[in-house]
Amino acid sequence: MSMEDMIVIKGLVKRFGDKTAVNGLDLVIHRGELFGFLGPNGAGKTTTLRCVSTLTGFDEGTITVNGHDITKEPEAAKGSMGVIQQQVSLDKDLTIRENMISHAMYHNMGKKERNERISELSDFFGLGEYLDKPVDSLSGGWKKRAAIVCAMLHRPQVLFLDEPTSGLDINARRLLWDVIKSLHRDGTTIILTTHYIEEAESLCDRVGIIDKGRIIALDIPKNLCEKVGSIAVETIENGKTTYKYFKSRDEASAFAASLKGNVTIRDTNLEDVFVELTGKSVGAQT
């Protein structure tokens, strides 16, 4: 393992009874990288994230986070992590501020430091006026913002974001994108699972596509698109859309000229890569 590697996963296997959710997954995520995990529902993204974030045990393999084996030195590994789960996981019997204080205390932050940090992040996310309200008095989007603040309070070196923008309105989503970009610029390693392809495309340094518990493609978005063919020809005929991919625009144009119907020539995007490799649309069940 090199100093440049923030997360090293080797031969990860996680079974739920007869079902193998993660099947011998190998992955290295570099320090400071913004890594995107794409895959159909049930492909193993969230399970992998739960294993890495120590929330779920696993059957085989090893996981190292920031140089610490998570089974041998779980506390040291957890100290460098922040996790934003798919489902908002705030304690609904407490206020937003109490949730934040509680979270900061779990990370052993002193009173002064945690109050400053809560104030700083709450202002940034526009949560100030809601801090002393009970969790359930807030809408889903605001609860999500509060959960994000909780995960970021202790300045984690590696941040796991499991579909962080699902359920957020466009303003909150853009705000979070800005936060992600800013954390990335500051050197935080970020692992993101998402159903929004444009999110992965615009934010991620590298993308891993996971299907049936294995990584089936791993590269920077541009290279992944080139592997499929960087130019896509999209044809709509009799209400059905078909796609064909080419290495150059000339090849694509020549092919398009031979077609009838509604034809579009465009750059290949990650959604094309995803569908081509998994045979499923984003959000489909594996």
Place this chain on the structure above:
Amino acid sequence: MSNLLVDAYHVAWGDMMFMKHNFWNILVMSIMSPLLYLIAFGYGLRTGQTDIGVSYVAFVIPGIAALSSLSSSFGSTATRMNVQRLYYKSFDEMMMCPLSLSSIVIGKCMLGLTRGLISCLLIYALGLFLASDLALTPLVVLCIVISCITFSLLGMAAALLSKSHQSMATLNSLIILPMTFLCGTFFSVSSLNPVFQAVLYCLPLTHASETIRAAALPDYLEFPWISLAVLIAFGAAFFALNLYLLKTRKV
């Protein structure tokens, strides 16, 4: 050691805030059932002297205190953890933080300990007015504290093992309810046949009842040090079970 206790305090802080928000509600709930037991069993069903020479009220109050330690400590820890784990998912958040498993177990049983103590001490304080034979000694307090810790740890194990509210209710019906009525809270276990006695001595509430009662009536009963040791052993076993459940993530 100090880190362990500081972390345990951090774990317990949220539960203490929960208690602060619901203080009056908790206070009423804490006293209601022991009071009803006292009225129904202490005054309604039986009056007069017992075999050991004290009034039945003096005999039954330590038993009700033991019972309160079970119901309050077990119930409050189990219910809150069950909700945090299965519905709020806030327990997951805590599990992803750099806290030792021992500090999580200690911290999460503090709510049950506190509520159990409130409940026991309220009923015991009432008992001191009603029955002059009862003594308030450090040993009484010690036995109550150990009993509350033991049942709070049992509540945590129940919450970690249950997969839903329904399984929690089943566990209550199969373990807690029989203990409530059979473990020497309202009668002396020694009055039963030996086989039944042997079964009841396998349950922690029997030892909680016997120790609290003997500590409360020092002029009438010899203190059962073996029962105190068994109660502590139950507590240690529940602590170890919780550690195992958290460590193996079989939860």
